Amino acid sequence: MLDSAADFEERRMIRAALRDLLKKKREKREKERGVRRQDLNKGGTGGAVSIGRASMNQPPSTNKSAGQPSSSTPMSRTAGRTGPAAVSTQKCFSAEPPNAKNVKQMLLDWCRAKTEPYEGVEIQNFSSSWKDGIAFCALVHRFFPDAFEYSTLNPYKPRDNFELAFSTAERLAGCPPLLDADDLVRMKEPDWKCVYTYIQEFYRCLVEKGLVKTKQRP
DSSP states (O other), X not given: OTTTOOSHHHHHHHHHHHHHHHHHHXXXXXXXXXXXXXXXXXXOGGGHHHHHHHGGGSOOOEXXXXXXXXXXXXXXXXXXXXXXXXXXXXXXXXXXXXXXXXXXXXXXXXXXXXXXXXXXXXXXXXXXXXXXXXXXXXXXXXXXXXXXXXXXXXXXXXXXXXXXXXXXXXXXXXOOOOSOHHHHHHSSSOOHHHHHHXXXXXXXXXXXXXXXXXXXXX
16 A cells, blocks of 8 residues: 555555554454453453462352353362373372382381290381380391390390390391481480381391392392
8 A cells, every 4th residue: 555655645644544553453452351351350261270279278169150160179170181280190199009018018027027936026116116125136136046145135225235236237237337226215216217227228238148038028
């Protein structure tokens, strides 16, 4: 249109008309965006995601204005969804051990079986069952029966029992002294994570020395 207009004044008028047209289009787009924002605030379909994020701390509700169940609840947002996020969540849950008897329980059962013949030892967990040091001594004595006389041990001397068990395990099995006798006697009950870690290390050392077959590994 501008090319066909030879007169300068005519070109100027055409440019002014084009600018006015562009201005009206921008105003129309701004008005449409304002309508969409109002729909979002009213809980329309377009606001499902933002409402759902805030719904974790709110009770479920029904979007009566839209005539459909509200998507504000986490369940309504994820139900039937097959996108990448949903697949990733399913993989996380499926990666959990299917068997409740995990490595920790198997190791506890192994300790219980090895110390069963010993008087004064009843292993039920990795904490209170080891607090007087007798269980440590019994487990070490089971594999090194000539290292010390088990019948002479005193459950009322836990520090002596800890030191005897740890030093014997280090000397004969090569198990590093991960636990400290003084720290253990100051505790009402040993930290089960520390005891569990030490027993795992002792077991590994026994396997390396051939005293425990790998098929017995918990």
